[in-house]
Amino acid sequence: MKGSQLQTRGTVMKPLIKPPSLQGMLMLPTVVVLGVISMLPFFYNIWIGLHDYYLLYPQDMTFIGLKNYLNIILDPSFWSALGRTVYFSGIGVSLELALGMGIALLLSRDFPGKGVMLTLLLMPMVLTPIAAAYMWRIMYSPSLGIINYLLSFLHIRGLEWTADYNLAIPSLILVDVWQWTPFMALILSAGLMSMPTELFEAAVVDGATSWQCFRHLILPLLKGQIMVALLIRLIDSLRTFDIIYAMTGAGPGHASETLNLYVYFTAFRDLDMGRASALGIVFLFIVIAVCTLLVSWSRIELTD
Amino acid sequence: MAAGQLHKREKLKDRLAFVATLIITVIMLFPILWMLGISLKTRIDALAMPPRWFFRPTLENYKLVFANSDFLHGFENSLIIAVCSLALVLAAGVPAAYALARFKFTRKKDIAFWILSTRMAPPVSVLIPFYLMFRSVGLTDTKFALVIMHVTINLALVIWVMRSFFQEIPRELEEAALIDGCTPLSAFTRIVLPLSANGIVATAILGFVFSWNELMFALVLAGGGAKTAPAFVCNYISYQEIIWGQLAASGVIVSVPVLIFIGMVQKYLVRGLALGALKQ
Numbered sequence: 001m002k003g004s005q006l007q008t009r010g011t012v013m014k015p016l017i018k019p020p021s022l023q024g025m026l027m028l029p030t031v032v033v034l035g036v037i038s039m040l041p042f043f044y045n046i047w048i049g050l051h052d053y054y055l056l057y058p059q060d061m062t063f064i065g066l067k068n069y070l071n072i073i074l075d076p077s078f079w080s081a082l083g084r085t086v087y088f089s090g091i092g093v094s095l096e097l098a099l100g101m102g103i104a105l106l107l108s109r110d111f112p113g114k115g116v117m118l119t120l121l122l123m124p125m126v127l128t129p130i131a132a133a134y135m136w137r138i139m140y141s142p143s144l145g146i147i148n149y150l151l152s153f154l155h156i157r158g159l160e161w162t163a164d165y166n167l168a169i170p171s172l173i174l175v176d177v178w179q180w181t182p183f184m185a186l187i188l189s190a191g192l193m194s195m196p197t198e199l200f201e202a203a204v205v206d207g208a209t210s211w212q213c214f215r216h217l218i219l220p221l222l223k224g225q226i227m228v229a230l231l232i233r234l235i236d237s238l239r240t241f242d243i244i245y246a247m248t249g250a251g252p253g254h255a256s257e258t259l260n261l262y263v264y265f266t267a268f269r270d271l272d273m274g275r276a277s278a279l280g281i282v283f284l285f286i287v288i289a290v291c292t293l294l295v296s297w298s299r300i301e302l303t304d
Numbered sequence: 305m306a307a308g309q310l311h312k313r314e315k316l317k318d319r320l321a322f323v324a325t326l327i328i329t330v331i332m333l334f335p336i337l338w339m340l341g342i343s344l345k346t347r348i349d350a351l352a353m354p355p356r357w358f359f360r361p362t363l364e365n366y367k368l369v370f371a372n373s374d375f376l377h378g379f380e381n382s383l384i385i386a387v388c389s390l391a392l393v394l395a396a397g398v399p400a401a402y403a404l405a406r407f408k409f410t411r412k413k414d415i416a417f418w419i420l421s422t423r424m425a426p427p428v429s430v431l432i433p434f435y436l437m438f439r440s441v442g443l444t445d446t447k448f449a450l451v452i453m454h455v456t457i458n459l460a461l462v463i464w465v466m467r468s469f470f471q472e473i474p475r476e477l478e479e480a481a482l483i484d485g486c487t488p489l490s491a492f493t494r495i496v497l498p499l500s501a502n503g504i505v506a507t508a509i510l511g512f513v514f515s516w517n518e519l520m521f522a523l524v525l526a527g528g529g530a531k532t533a534p535a536f537v538c539n540y541i542s543y544q545e546i547i548w549g550q551l552a553a554s555g556v557i558v559s560v561p562v563l564i565f566i567g568m569v570q571k572y573l574v575r576g577l578a579l580g581a582l583k584q
Contacts, residue, residue: 015373022488023407026417030463031401033392038422041433048433103328111322117329119570122333126566128517130534131555138548144353146338178332186574194418204310232578239426242519246538257431263428273436280429287424296565 049208049278055271066277077254078279081262082286088169088258089237092176096233098228099177100184105214118189121182129179133246136175137162140247162248168256172189175243180236184229194219227298231291238287261284313571327382343552350548365553375554376554378536383448383500385532387517390508392463398504400496401466402492406475423460423579430456445527458511464579465510465572469503470496506569513562533558 009235049068053061072078103121107114124132139145140161148159161171195218203213221225239260244250250265252259257265263283342350344361369375403409404416431453438449473496481491497504522535537554540547566573 023403023409025489026399026403026407027409029396030419030459031415033396033455033459034422036469037452037459038425040431041430041437042425044433044437045429048436082478103325106321106325106328109318109321111318111325113322114325117325117476120333120482121565122570122573123336123563125577126513126562127336127358128537128562129536129558130517130519131339131559132541134537134551134555135335135439138342138552139335139338144351146355149353149355177333182332183574183577185579188490223389228578235424239428241427241518242534245523260426260428263426263432264520267428267432267435273432277432279431280426280432282342283426284429287426288421291424 045277045280048273049281051274052275053272053277055273058218061274064274065208067283068275071275072278072282078262080254081257081259084169084255084257085238085259088173088176088240088256089234092173092180093230093233093237095173095177096181096184097180097230098189100229103185104192105182105218107185108138108192109135118186122184124179125182127179129242130246132175132179133243136178137247138241140171162256163252165255168248168252170245172240172256176237176240177249179243180233183233185228187225188222191222196219227294231294234290234294235287238290259286307397323577339552340554342548343556345549346575347549348550361456365549366557369550369553369557374531375407375533375536375557378533379533381447381450381530382516382533383575385450385454385530386512387516388447389451392451392455393458393511394508397462397494398466401463402470402496404463405467405470406478416577419463420579421458422456427457431524432520437513444525445529447530449525450521450532451532453525454515454518457514457518461514461579462507462511465507465576466500466503466576469500469507473499503572506572508574509565509569510572513565514576516562 046155049244050063050065052064052067107118127135138145142148142158142160142163147161148157151157151159159167162168162173199217200213203217208216238258240258241260241264244256244258244261245264248256250261259279260283263276263279266272266279270276340380341359343365344363345359346362346364349356349359370484400419404412433580434453435444436448438446439443442450477495477499478486478491481495482488486494518532518539519534522532523538526532526535537558540551540554553559
């Protein structure tokens with residue numbers, strides 16, 4: 001009797017430490033599914049990457065060790081694809097951060113219709129990417145598109161946009177910026193709203209200029225949000241597919257072939273699976289390196 | 305006096321911010337409205353230069369797109385794949401999210417990071433091994449293959465977003481339930497789950513949208529039978545002669561489910577995109 005009472009009290013006092021199996025039970029499906037959908041293909045990928053394996057001649061699959069990796073390092077088109085990726089993601093994400101910060105600052109002011117405008121600003125990032133790609137293709141059309149028509153008022157004539165070797169990536173960056181600046185703006189404005197307003201009032205009364213406020217108050221306080229937004233956007237930007245595939249098909253030539261498209265085409269156009277798998281692993285480690293660098297540099301905690 | 309001036313200046317800044325935000329919103333929306341406009345134009349109006357700002361709208365393009373049975377089939381495939389993959393993801397992910405939100409256990413941080421890392425992996429490097437595996441067992445061009453792939457997109461998303469919902473539910477509720485004789489498991493199923501129904505719906509909708517928008521897996525894994533709506537839309541582009549009106553109409557149609565759904569769960573969107581890394 002007394003013993004059972006004690007036991008009950010014990011449960012009440014430490015209610016969230018249970019028979020050890022519950023957490024395990026709750027985690028089990030996820031661990032199993034993740035094991036199958038992430039670890040299995042990962043190791044299979046490594047395995048394939050150590051082989052010479054053309055999909056057209058699967059019977060000729062031969063083990064070649066690290067030769068695929070060596071070939072990748074010696075391959076100039078890998079390096080130029082990497083360069084284009086840095087170009088596309090670097091410029092795109094930086095622009096999104098700068099513009100997003102601008103919009104977030106505007107939204108921190110008080111004016112009517114803010115909620116409605118915020119909702120409308122969300123639309124570019126939720127639109128089905130392939131639809132967005134089409135839309136921009138129509139607008140970029142050299143002879144019949146609205147963009148060249150509007151530019152003609154500024155006496156700029158007939159740009160070829162996605163068909164121009166030098167303009168292809170900037171054209172894609174413009175679409176990316178259009179689509180994802182709202183994301184930056186939203187995250188940053190959520191951060192701004194959670195800041196104590198007294199701080200700013202005090203600074204303004206003390207005669208701080210807007211720039212001083214921004215530089216010495218907002219930026220340091222917003223660092224966490226900025227870093228998370230940057231990280232998420234970088235991860236997604238590095239693997240941009242739909243827009244590039246549908247708008248330029250990585251062309252003209254290879255002008256807009258980012259690493260992601262390069263791996264894709266190596267696998268599913270050239271059918272060179274060994275090399276593509278190795279490229280996939282290299283790509284994965286590049287993404288991990290970028291993430292690790294950003295996370296450790298900003299000291300944000302991703303897992304609470 | 306000084307305070308009054310300050311106040312006036314702030315008011316002026318508010319107004320300037322209003323005008324600037326309005327202009328930005330119009331610029332951001334312009335492409336979407338333009339597509340909508342083209343989709344409602346006749347062939348001649350769509351190709352007119354200078355552009356026709358005022359025209360008699362026609363639903364002809366939409367009729368033509370819908371008359372294509374492949375397109376409807378793609379729509380149906382997208383729907384089935386999204387719903388099935390989400391059911392799997394929710395069944396596995398929701399309990400895991402709860403465990404991550406509430407319990408302490410060994411290697412929890414590592415497991416949480418492992419889950420997150422599946423979102424960092426470039427989809428193309430996940431696709432290659434899966435493609436080879438599906439191919440060797442004859443599963444390419446099946447909805448099943450795409451369902452599995454969409455689980456890979458959404459599992460981390462669901463776990464991280466649901467985790468942040470569970471963290472918002474006060475712990476005391478479960479403690480009270482335990483005192484009233486619930487087991488920890490029934491406290492979860494009877495108290496926490498019903499309370500987080502809204503969160504689950506919001507998360508499911510976010511997952512649906514990601515699944516609906518997915519293109520790369522569909523291009524590679526679906527030939528004809530399992531082709532999804534975005535992959536079908538993609539077909540228009542390979543045609544030599546671009547039919548602007550139908551192109552725009554198909555773009556609008558594919559986006560409509562997404563826009564409706566996101567309208568419903570808009571405030572959770574950022575949480576979903578940022579994987580719950582941020583509290584809104």
